[in-house]
Each structure stands twice: as C-alpha cells, then as structure tokens.
Amino acid sequence: MQINKAIIPVAGWGTRRLPITKVVEKAMLxxxxxxxxxxxxxxxxxxxIKEAYIVIDEKPFSQxxxxxxxxxxxxxxxxxxxxxxxLSLTDTNHDGLTLHFFAQKDVDKRYGNAEPxxxxxxxxxxxxxxxxxxxxxxxxxKDGSSDLARLADYIKDDSDSAxxxxxxxxxxxxxxxVLKVEKGxxxxxxxxxxxxxxxxxxISISKFIMSTELLQRVVKYCKDNDFGPKDQEYLITDPIIExxxxxxxxxxxxxxxxxxxxxxxxxxxxxxxxxxxx
Numbered sequence: 259m260q261i262n263k264a265i266i267p268v269a270g271w272g273t274r275r276l277p278i279t280k281v282v283e284k285a286m287l288x289x290x291x292x293x294x295x296x297x298x299x300x301x302x303x304x305x306x307i308k309e310a311y312i313v314i315d316e317k318p319f320s321q322x323x324x325x326x327x328x329x330x331x332x333x334x335x336x337x338x339x340x341x342x343x344x345l346s347l348t349d350t351n352h353d354g355l356t357l358h359f360f361a362q363k364d365v366d367k368r369y370g371n372a373e374p375x376x377x378x379x380x381x382x383x384x385x386x387x388x389x390x391x392x393x394x395x396x397x398x399x400k401d402g403s404s405d406l407a408r409l410a411d412y413i414k415d416d417s418d419s420a421x422x423x424x425x426x427x428x429x430x431x432x433x434x435x436v437l438k439v440e441k442g443x444x445x446x447x448x449x450x451x452x453x454x455x456x457x458x459x460x461i462s463i464s465k466f467i468m469s470t471e472l473l474q475r476v477v478k479y480c481k482d483n484d485f486g487p488k489d490q491e492y493l494i495t496d497p498i499i500e501x502x503x504x505x506x507x508x509x510x511x512x513x514x515x516x517x518x519x520x521x522x523x524x525x526x527x528x529x530x531x532x533x534x535x536x
Contacts, residue, residue: 267375289526305409379477460510
C-alpha cells in the first residue's frame with residue numbers, strides 16, 4: 259500500500275541541546291552541511307511520500323520553514339558575483355514532495371510527541387495510514403536506500419501499522435524505550451528499563467506508520483487528558499500501548515542502516531562523523 263503522507267514534529271525548545279537551541283532551532287542543527295530535519299524529509303521523498311506536515315512553533319520566524327523557501331536575495335547575490343554554479347545548492351526542496359508547515363498550538367502547555375500529531379490529524383482531516391517521524395533523529399543508509407520505504411512494504415491495508423527498530427548494546431539499554439516483540443509484532447514498550455529487566459535489545463527510534471485507527475487513538479488520548487506543564491508529557495507510546503492491548507497489530511521492522519540521533523551532543527557529533535566520512 260502506498261503511504262502518501264507524513265507528520266514530522268520539530269517544535270519545542272530542544273532542551274537537551276541548550277544553550278545553542280536558545281537561538282538555533284533543534285531541527286536546524288547541522289549534520290554535515292544540511293540541517294538535521296532535512297535527512298528525515300529526504301527519506302520521506304525516497305519512500306514516495308507526497309505530502310509532509312512539518313510541525314513548528316508559533317513564532318514570527320521559522321528557520322526550518324525559511325530553509326525550504328526560495329531566497330531571492332541570495333540568488334541575486336550569487337548571480338551578480340558570477341557564482342551561478344552555486345544556485346543549485348539553494349534549491350533545498352525534494353522532488354515530488356510538498357511540504358506543509360503547521361504551527362503547533364499551546365506548545366509550552368501541552369508538551370510531548372503525541373500532541374503535535376493529534377493536532378495535524380485534526381487540522382488536516384487525515385483519514386489514511388500516515389508516517390509519523392520525529393525530526394531529531396534519522397536512519398542513514400550509505401548505499402542511498404531507504405528504511406522508510408522498506409517499512410511501507412509492511413502496510414497491506416488501512417488497518418496495518420508498523421515501526422522501525424534498532425538494535426543497541428545492552429550496556430546502553432537504560433537510555434531507551436525498549437521493545438518486546440513476538441513473531442515480528444509489538445507486544446510492549448518498556449521505558450528505560452534496567453539491563454536485567456529489558457525484554458530485548460531492540461529500541462524504538464520514533465519512526466512509525468500509523469493506521470487510521472491508531473491516529474484516532476492519538477487524537478483521543480490527547481483530548482481525554484489534561485496534563486499540566488509539570489505533569490507527564492503527552493507521550494505517543496501511551497496510545498500505541500492502548501492500541502496493541504485492544505488487539506491492534508504493529509509490525510516491528512529492524513533497520514538495515516545506522517540510527518543517528520542528533521538530539522544529544524554525543525549523538526550529534528557521531529552523526530556528523532558518519533555523514534562526513536570520518
């Protein structure tokens with residue numbers, strides 16, 4: 259089944275990367291010569307996605323939105339100085355992919371990765387399986403292939419959901435949401451378990467294809483709960499767990515590429531070394 263839409267949340271302060279995220283949006287942290295989120299957007303294009311909804315903050319100026327817009331002043335500067343060979347570098351859009359930018363409402367009051375997804379589903383009336391991809395990490399395939407495209411192969415009809423997973427060392431397992439998997443299907447998620455309690459060494463990397471039913475569960479979860487700013491976040495794993503308990507199936511697909519996390523300093527440095535070939 260062809261998946262045509264993706265939701266990419268990038269709003270928020272990026273507190274793991276302060277102080278630089280005080281002035282640079284976390285989605286714009288550079289990996290090589292491109293912003294972090296652009297690797298996610300590029301992967302959407304490779305997977306055949308036609309429309310991607312990038313969830314940004316309600317601010318007068320958005321750096322990630324500006325990155326994908328035409329910069330006439332820059333283009334004029336390059337032409338005037340005989341640097342036309344660099345004009346192609348200013349075209350940052352991806353063929354076949356239309357980007358929509360949506361300003362998340364009440365981002366500082368309703369914090370977490372479920373809320374932006376719920377808002378987009380309602381705002382744009384999404385009633386079909388849709389990719390949900392957090393914008394601060396990505397899967398790098400040196401051969402240019404796409405694990406998101408592989409993930410889409412597991413969706414046979416509107417009721418199917420799937421997620422990418424990565425294997426990690428048991429020495430680092432306490433940092434992640436760890437998956438319990440039986441016969442290729444998700445049966446549980448355990449947040450930052452102790453090594454001896456971890457059901458596997460497979461972790462969630464926040465790259466999903468959600469069925470229409472699961473998307474509606476995310477919407478209902480956000481509507482039914484009123485967490486205060488100091489309470490728990492609106493976590494997308496909560497409606498996912500509700501979904502599998504209700505009999506919903508979520509295929510777990512191990513990645514073939516390398517999982518790169520640009521949200522932490524260590525992960526960002528490693529991602530740059532990988533992309534730059536060091």
